[in-house]
Amino acid sequence: xNNQLASKAEAIRMLQERDINPTQQRxxxxxxxxxxxxxxxxxxxxxxxQDSGVHxxxxxxxxxxxxxxxxxxxxxxxxxxxxVFYDSNIVPHHHFFNIDNGQLSDxxxxxxxxxxxxxxxxxxxxxxxxVIIRVRGQQQAQA
Amino acid sequence: xNNQLASKAEAIRMLQERDINPTQQRxxxxxxxxxxxxxxxxxxxxxxxQDSGVHxxxxxxxxxxxxxxxxxxxxxxxxxxxxVFYDSNIVPHHHFFNIDNGQLSDxxxxxxxxxxxxxxxxxxxxxxxxVIIRVRGQQQAQA
DNA sequence: TTAACTCTTTAGAAAGAGTCTATTTCCCAT
DNA sequence: ATGGGAAATAGACTCTTTCTAAAGAGTTAA
Ligand SMILES: [Mn+2]
Ligand SMILES: [Mn+2]
Ligand SMILES: [Zn+2]
Ligand SMILES: [Zn+2]
Numbered sequence: 001x002n003n004q005l006a007s008k009a010e011a012i013r014m015l016q017e018r019d020i021n022p023t024q025q026r027x028x029x030x031x032x033x034x035x036x037x038x039x040x041x042x043x044x045x046x047x048x049x050q051d052s053g054v055h056x057x058x059x060x061x062x063x064x065x066x067x068x069x070x071x072x073x074x075x076x077x078x079x080x081x082x083x084v085f086y087d088s089n090i091v092p093h094h095h096f097f098n099i100d101n102g103q104l105s106d107x108x109x110x111x112x113x114x115x116x117x118x119x120x121x122x123x124x125x126x127x128x129x130x131v132i133i134r135v136r137g138q139q140q141a142q143a
Numbered sequence: 144x145n146n147q148l149a150s151k152a153e154a155i156r157m158l159q160e161r162d163i164n165p166t167q168q169r170x171x172x173x174x175x176x177x178x179x180x181x182x183x184x185x186x187x188x189x190x191x192x193q194d195s196g197v198h199x200x201x202x203x204x205x206x207x208x209x210x211x212x213x214x215x216x217x218x219x220x221x222x223x224x225x226x227v228f229y230d231s232n233i234v235p236h237h238h239f240f241n242i243d244n245g246q247l248s249d250x251x252x253x254x255x256x257x258x259x260x261x262x263x264x265x266x267x268x269x270x271x272x273x274v275i276i277r278v279r280g281q282q283q284a285q286a
Numbered sequence: 287t288t289a290a291c292t293c294t295t296t297a298g299a300a301a302g303a304g305t306c307t308a309t310t311t312c313c314c315a316t
Numbered sequence: 317a318t319g320g321g322a323a324a325t326a327g328a329c330t331c332t333t334t335c336t337a338a339a340g341a342g343t344t345a346a
Contacts, residue, residue, distance in 0.1 A: 124278035
């Protein structure tokens with residue numbers, strides 16, 4: 001249903017652009033994530049990579065996702081108290097989160113703007129703004 | 144530093160208003176939470192209640208916080224991947240989250256408005272909107 | 287070629303938040 | 317007092333994430 005991967009060459013290029021040593025495991029995880037803009041949990045990454053025949057350990061998946069987030073290749077989305085989502089779409093945008101089925105989806109950036117940025121607490125700098133619109137309804141998760 | 148409790152009578156009244164049977168444990172947790180608007184984790188609630196001399200189990204703290212959330216007495220704030228915060232301020236408002244020290248603070252509601260509500264995904268209803276402004280800086284957590 | 291070195295990966299143990307279960311306790315109506 | 321439903325409890329358990337100690341890969345230097 002979702003088996004397309006980004007090319008190996010493209011994955012390597014993306015890693016090198018961010019000064020990430022393109023190891024086998026990092027390449028295959030990048031090919032999976034950057035096949036298209038998507039939201040994946042660590043467990044989904046692990047299962048998808050293993051299904052593709054490459055052996056990657058759980059620790060490496062976590063290490064790699066953290067590294068990618070640190071280097072700005074993916075963005076962590078904190079919205080479900082039970083797990084972190086990694087977003088391969090790093091264009092600034094916000095999210096719908098369906099609390100009935102756990103589905104996370106992007107909000108068209110044009111359709112949501114903040115009126116103004118509030119003054120930040122003293123001595124702090126802006127890191128980012130996350131808007132989550134929680135919705136209910138639709139079928140339960142189909143996984 | 145933070146020992147004031149809401150009165151027992153007030154706590155009981157708040158519980159009864161929401162059709163919650165005012166048991167000993169629920170009353171003392173309510174006295175703690177509603178002493179003032181604040182954000183607490185389950186663990187903080189457990190420790191504070193136990194410090195006050197009342198014996199309450201971990202399971203009861205979780206059950207009670209879930210019940211309060213379900214009944215609308217508190218609001219869950221999902222912002223830190225390692226734990227849920229319970230907000231005793233249920234007036235609609237948004238949050239600053241300091242990723243360096245884990246501090247959660249309220250944004251004055253007047254200073255942050257959404258320009259418009261995007262169209263929701265088909266077949267879904269609005270549950271709520273959470274805006275989190277992540278900031279960096281200041282000392283690490285003082286706990 | 288081998289040795290040394292650094293970086294990465296790995297299995298599995300460990301940590302921590304949250305949930306579940308079986309039992310006991312509490313509270314109230316009779 | 318007693319019976320019964322609701323709530324609380326200890327502690328086992330689950331699940332995500334992190335840590336640890338050891339093995340592997342790749343690179344450079346002799
Ligand atoms: Mn959790
Ligand atoms: Mn976690
Ligand atoms: Zn997204
Ligand atoms: Zn708040």
